[in-house]
Structures are given as C-alpha cells and as structure tokens.
Amino acid sequence: MGNDHSVEVPNHCSMCGNRHLSAFKNLGDEDLDQLSEMKTCVSFKKGQVIMHEGARPQGVYCLHSGKVKLYKLGAEGKEQIIRFMTKGDLLGYRSLLSEETISGSVSAIDDTYACYIPKSSFFQVIQKNPKFTLNILEKACHELGEMGKIITSLAQKTVRERLAEILLILRATFGETEEGNLDISLTREEIANMVGTATESAIRLISELKEDSLIETKGRKIKILDATRLRKIANVFD
Amino acid sequence: MGNDHSVEVPNHCSMCGNRHLSAFKNLGDEDLDQLSEMKTCVSFKKGQVIMHEGARPQGVYCLHSGKVKLYKLGAEGKEQIIRFMTKGDLLGYRSLLSEETISGSVSAIDDTYACYIPKSSFFQVIQKNPKFTLNILEKACHELGEMGKIITSLAQKTVRERLAEILLILRATFGETEEGNLDISLTREEIANMVGTATESAIRLISELKEDSLIETKGRKIKILDATRLRKIANVFD
C-alpha cells in the first residue's frame, strides 16, 4: 500500500473524503461522474514546483493531501509567501477565470497528492453548474477578506507582532502534532518570507520568543507554549 | 441641472454609460428591466462613510461617479487603505457572497453617486444569470492577483519604493487633469495610509521626491514630472 496512486487519491470523486471541503461539495452524481472521467491523479514530491508564476495553466488542481505554498517573487528575487493551501483547496482557478497569467508560483512543502482537471472540463462544470461557480466565488470572496487582513498587518504591525501572529495562524491552519508541535515544517527563511522580513531578523525574534518561554523549538519543530501572551504580542483580539 | 439625481444617474440601467465597465455588462434587457425597478439612486458627499467595517450589508452599491476608498482599521485605529474604487465598481458583494461581515469600511473621497441594489435583487440576478456570477468572479479573481502584488510590495519594498509605486498607481488608476496633476485629491495622511508608513515619513519622502524634481506639489495637487525615474525608484518593470 502507498505505492499506488489509487490508494492515495480515490479514482472517483464521489468517493473523495475531501469533497465536502472543496468547491465540488454540492455537485450532483452526473457532474461527479464527468469530473472523475476527466481528472487525472498527480503527485508532487516535497519541494517540487506545481505552478510557475507568469505561466498560463491548462487546468486546475484540487489538492487531496499534503501542503503547498503560494508565493510571488519580489524585485530582488525574494519569495513572498502569500498563503498556504491544503486538502480541498483549488489551485489555478484564479488565472483561468481572470484570463491572466498565474499571479504566483506554487510549490509543495510536503509530499502532495492532487487531482488535475483540464481547463475544458473545469469550464464545462462551471457552465453546467451555477452552484459550483458560486462555491468558487464564495471562496474567492473569503480569500479577499483574508488578504485585506494580511495587507493591514504588513502595513501597520512590527515584525515582532507579525511573527507572533503568523505562528498563531500556522497553528490555526495546520494544527499540532501529538507532541504539541506545529504540524508544518518550515525553514526560518520561509517563516521570514511570510512575515515579510530578513531571515536573520526572523531567527533573532524567534530566539527572543524562546527566551521568553512563549515558544520552544527544536530544529524546525516549533511548539507554542503560551498562546495567550503570543496573542497579546501579536495584537490580535479575534 | 445637477440638482436632480435623475440627471446624475440614469433611471434605467440600460441607459447607464458605465454598464459595460461593470459586472452588469452582458445582462439581457429583461434582467436590466428588473434591476432598474429594484435599484435606488443614492448620493454621498465627500467624506461620508458608505459602509462600515464589521457590518452586514443589505445590498450592494454600483458606483456611477465619484471615488471611494476601501480601508481597514489596524490595531491602533490607523486606517489602512486597501484600494480605491470608481465608476462601474461593485461594493459589498464580497460580504454578501462569503456571508461574512464587511471586511473594510468604504468612504467617499469625492462626491459620489451610486445605485443601491438590495440583497434579494442581487441574488435574484445571480440565480437567473450565470454570466453575471462569472463577471463578478472574474473581477474577484483579478482583485486577488492585485492584492498579491500589494502584499509583496509591503513585505519587501522600502517605504520610498512603495511611495513611488503608489504615485504611479494613482496616475494609472485616476489619470491626470489638464494641468497634469493626478486626478485625485488625497491628504498626506491618506497617502501614508496606502503606503503603510507614518504620515511624517510620507511627507518627508514626498519632499525628497520634490527636491529631486521627480514630482511637483501644490497643496494636495501632485504632478508627476519624471515617471521613468519614478519607476526606477519604485522597482517596477511592468
């Protein structure tokens, strides 16, 4: 087991446990049949680039398992991580629907399985099923709100506040392992690329949080010890 | 003339010169008739708040003329301007579609005329006309891309670079008056609230740009003298 894609990703969308998380949640059997016929299962190894900024995708990916990061390259070639995505999330639809090139690259930060749905099938489902379009729209609208929050943080908070905030966001997004560590493994550079700071600054501030016993780290494992105080530092109230 | 709303905003949507700019661009006559019956014309004076962050809107506004800013309040109560909107733009749909509270306040920076479309009519059009939904989705997807760019700028560029960038964006968005000034009047504080910096810092950097003859200012009037060098400072290549 585990060496066959059909184990990792069900062949038929109706069998997919993530369906209710995705934009495909309320499609009828007929639509699901059609989707299942057109989709192909794909896997990406940790570190592999799934989509390239500036390209024109020929389809969308529906993530089945694993974790990916969406990032843009800044002027000096530095990665800015915009968001993470995981099971149930749809990749590439933005570009197809706005008829623009891909606004950011996507790469796997864990081994990742996904279903690839070609452009034509994607648009067929959209045409046939207004509910699907509305699902996507709803997700896009939610994302717009999230990005507004990120913009406000970046513009107004200090690096220290943003770092604390992002540690909390990581926990809310990915949860914890049995040992209590954040269930995502990131390099300090990647953390810096989310926070929007220099890698050294992120490292230094992480060390400070450690000294103050707010967090504990061992290599890339990070454990949040005092979420309350962390929340205070982050200046978040919700 | 000018003292009657019917002069400022046509009574019937089919007569609206901005229709082709908006998400209503390819609606049929029947839909337009229905919309026209349900919409009401509203006007906002400069400075007036149109929507409040955290509220639940009961409809959407389609801007007919004037300019508005969308902003969020940060932890210290400081405004962060997320974007500007002008004729043809739809306000409030994000909240209705994601069933969340409004993610940011909107206020008029010029006298503004708009059509108000109640929630129920909005959803009726959505239900009846998949093309309309797709139009909105397309706009939302475009906006997601723009916000990704903003995030990357805020995270990676210096204040000086961002200021230069925003002056160029303002020109691209609002154009110039006959005298060559940016066709939008903003306080230094508002500029700072876009750039994501302290008001004094924005003022200081504007003064520097003046000294270097990149721009010229007289009160709130700003004229771009050397867009090429400004673009170089902003680190933009597209």
Added chain:
DNA sequence: TGTGGAAAATGATAATTATCATATTTTTGG
C-alpha cells in the same frame, strides 16, 4: 476676505530592522 483649525513641513532623536560576518548546528543525500 480674514481667521481658526487642520494639514503639511521640518528638525531632533529613538527604535526598529537590515546587512554583513562568522561560528555552530541541523539536515540531506549517498
């Protein structure tokens, strides 16, 4: 058309953050 209040400009200084250098630890791939 003068005037009071707001906005803009500017200086001085403090705080934050970036950069560069180097040592140490961790991770990765054979």
Added chain:
DNA sequence: CCAAAAATATGATAATTATCATTTTCCACA
C-alpha cells in the same frame, strides 16, 4: 551512518523608519 551542504544562531554595525516637538502653510467657512 557520515560528510558535505544547508540552515540556524549570534554579534557588530549601518540604514531605515517611527516618534515627538515645533513651525509654517493651507483651506474651509463664517
């Protein structure tokens, strides 16, 4: 499991940006 490479940690310093104080200018409105 080990060695090389990559990542992390930390110090020293420079650059950027924020903050506070004060003066000058602008502008809305009586």
